[in-house]
Amino acid sequence: MxxxxxxDARSLVLPDPLPLDSxxxxxxxxxxxxxxxxxxxDKANAILIFHALxxxxxxxxxxxxxxxxxxxxxMVGPGxxxxxxxxxxxxxxxxxxxxxxxxxASDDPDGKPWxxxxxxxxxxxxxxxxxxxxxxxxxAKLHAVVGGSMGxxxxxxxxxxxxxxxxxxxxxxxxxxxxxxxxxxxxxxxxAVMADxxxxxxxxxxxxxxxxxxxAVARMAAHITYLSEAGLxxxxxxxxxxxxAKSFGFDADFQVESYLRHQGIxxxxxxxxxxxxxxxxxxxxFDLAEEHGGRLADAFAGATARFCLVSFDxxxxxxxSESRHVVHALNAVAAPVSFVELSAPYGHDSFLLDVPAxxxxxxxxxx
Amino acid sequence: MSPKNQLRADLAxxxxxxxxxxxxxxxxCGEGELMEVxxxxxxxxxxxxxxxPEAVERCVARGLxxxxxxxxxxxxxYPDGAFDCAILSQTLQTAARPDQLLDELLRIGRxxxxxFPNFAYWRMRFSLLRNGRMPVTRHLPVSxxxxxxxxHVTVEDFRELLRAKGVxxxxxxxxxxxxxxxxxxxxxxxxHAVFQLSR
Numbered sequence: 001m002x003x004x005x006x007x008d009a010r011s012l013v014l015p016d017p018l019p020l021d022s023x024x025x026x027x028x029x030x031x032x033x034x035x036x037x038x039x040x041x042d043k044a045n046a047i048l049i050f051h052a053l054x055x056x057x058x059x060x061x062x063x064x065x066x067x068x069x070x071x072x073x074x075m076v077g078p079g080x081x082x083x084x085x086x087x088x089x090x091x092x093x094x095x096x097x098x099x100x101x102x103x104x105a106s107d108d109p110d111g112k113p114w115x116x117x118x119x120x121x122x123x124x125x126x127x128x129x130x131x132x133x134x135x136x137x138x139x140a141k142l143h144a145v146v147g148g149s150m151g152x153x154x155x156x157x158x159x160x161x162x163x164x165x166x167x168x169x170x171x172x173x174x175x176x177x178x179x180x181x182x183x184x185x186x187x188x189x190x191x192a193v194m195a196d197x198x199x200x201x202x203x204x205x206x207x208x209x210x211x212x213x214x215x216a217v218a219r220m221a222a223h224i225t226y227l228s229e230a231g232l233x234x235x236x237x238x239x240x241x242x243x244x245a246k247s248f249g250f251d252a253d254f255q256v257e258s259y260l261r262h263q264g265i266x267x268x269x270x271x272x273x274x275x276x277x278x279x280x281x282x283x284x285x286f287d288l289a290e291e292h293g294g295r296l297a298d299a300f301a302g303a304t305a306r307f308c309l310v311s312f313d314x315x316x317x318x319x320x321s322e323s324r325h326v327v328h329a330l331n332a333v334a335a336p337v338s339f340v341e342l343s344a345p346y347g348h349d350s351f352l353l354d355v356p357a358x359x360x361x362x363x364x365x366x367x
Numbered sequence: 368m369s370p371k372n373q374l375r376a377d378l379a380x381x382x383x384x385x386x387x388x389x390x391x392x393x394x395x396c397g398e399g400e401l402m403e404v405x406x407x408x409x410x411x412x413x414x415x416x417x418x419x420p421e422a423v424e425r426c427v428a429r430g431l432x433x434x435x436x437x438x439x440x441x442x443x444x445y446p447d448g449a450f451d452c453a454i455l456s457q458t459l460q461t462a463a464r465p466d467q468l469l470d471e472l473l474r475i476g477r478x479x480x481x482x483f484p485n486f487a488y489w490r491m492r493f494s495l496l497r498n499g500r501m502p503v504t505r506h507l508p509v510s511x512x513x514x515x516x517x518x519h520v521t522v523e524d525f526r527e528l529l530r531a532k533g534v535x536x537x538x539x540x541x542x543x544x545x546x547x548x549x550x551x552x553x554x555x556x557x558x559h560a561v562f563q564l565s566r
Contacts, residue, residue: 306432308427324444327434327444331434331444331446331449332444332446334390334449336412336414336432337432337434338423338427338432338433339433339434339436340420340423340424340427340435341420341435342420342424343420357420357421357424360424361424361427361428363428364427364428364429364430365427367430
């Protein structure tokens with residue numbers, strides 16, 4: 001389980017309280033972030049990358065817990081599509097997260113972990129915190145804001161709520177609102193966490209044992225939604241795991257079972273269960289149109305940025321129709337928008353994987 | 368040779384006749400050759416729609432605003448009068464319903480440019496008469512069973528459709544072998560045609 005104290009992360013405490021959509025205010029909010037590449041003297045070459053649900057600020061640097069390369073290492077770096085020899089890339093852990101930014105594992109004003117007493121936060125609250133980070137860093141206007149999945153929601157929210165802060169908005173494999181199906185899958189995950197006796201209504205910090213099993217099940221269920229059926233069949237089929245025949249028992253006979261169990265355990269080793277509850281809740285509450293009187297086009301009425309939306313043909317979590325819905329709204333306010341549906345076999349996770357066409361679109365759009 | 372001169376003849380005449388600074392939608396914009404000229408030389412606010420994802424990708428890489436979409440379905444996303452002009456070059460004959468596509472163009476744009484290959488061009492007629500087979504030519508280079516050109520049209524057919532719809536022909540141009548020819552007997556002599564239209 002990750003907490004702020006055991007991480008060697010850059011962070012700062014926001015000078016002002018963070019106003020939340022719930023009406024509460026969060027004091028002394030810490031935002032952990034990483035930067036890559038030099039910030040130009042005119043501070044005009046900054047690109048803010050928003051991470052997805054299970055991501056963090058280590059977009060292109062070795063993860064301090066897993067020791068693995070950054071989650072978008074293939075996209076971000078010198079000479080890569082998001083070229084850190086030209087651009088200054090900023091990536092911050094979302095508020096509510098568990099990699100150094102203030103979240104449910106952080107201490108409340110009385111010095112005890114917030115746990116479930118942490119206020120429910122929204123996608124817009126996460127954006128507000130990162131705008132405050134940009135203010136602290138002196139970046140008035142971003143060259144671009146980029147995000148995939150939840151990161152794409154954050155990018156769209158920034159474009160809608162802080163339209164003068166970015167020149168380009170690149171939102172990949174995302175949506176302007178969580179659908180019933182999206183909420184349903186998240187609720188399965190939350191209930192898996194809460195059904196784990198070690199969850200203890202969220203007060204497991206310091207007990208030495210958290211709801212790792214529940215979180216692992218949540219991750220297993222979610223992970224299926226990030227892949228495609230064809231991708232799973234291609235990768236695993238019905239192949240057996242390290243055995244010649246079925247065991248007539250409930251071990252992980254199949255490779256796909258073994259893979260999912262591994263994914264679940266690896267995730268619960270690095271992620272805080274309560275943070276998972278809070279972040280999935282923020283995603284479920286996300287409805288950009290609802291925030292702007294019910295009409296998505298109105299959310300973008302003041303937009304001056306160029307937009308690019310990308311979807312993948314095998315993504316059934318945030319399918320192409322969701323991106324088209326956003327494009328429709330942007331067309332209605334005559335915003336300059338590009339949209340492309342790319343073909344890739346990996347489902348929703350395509351945005352993280354080897355899709356050369358995505359590299360070309362990202363590089364081309366950033367200019 | 369200036370970049371404008373490298374444009375296909377129908378695109379060059381469209382580029383020359385779009386008003387400077389106009390808001391333009393190029394439907395079936397391909398890799399954005401026309402859009403780029405309109406932005407650079409006419410300071411237009413050019414947007415595109417293109418069905419082929421690889422072509423869209425190249426447009427985005429050129430810094431153009433292009434939406435992947437199917438003209439038969441996705442033009443409905445645009446509000447009425449959103450553009451000063453809508454362009455449909457060499458795409459009319461591929462539409463599921465060219466008549467409805469024409470309505471959409473003139474709903475979205477106050478003016479429309481439409482170019483298409485003329486199926487009544489004399490070489491076509493001669494080829495069909497002599498060989499009894501569907502003609503395969505430079506402008507219609509694919510066999511009947513795999514062509515995207517599912518609604519072949521002649522200059523006279525198109526004029527008839529415009530009359531029936533009450534659409535005004537502001538200007539028209541006709542070409543053979545990439546050279547402009549006069550409008551006389553265009554239905555025989557023109558290999559392809561460009562019309563500037565309004566309601």
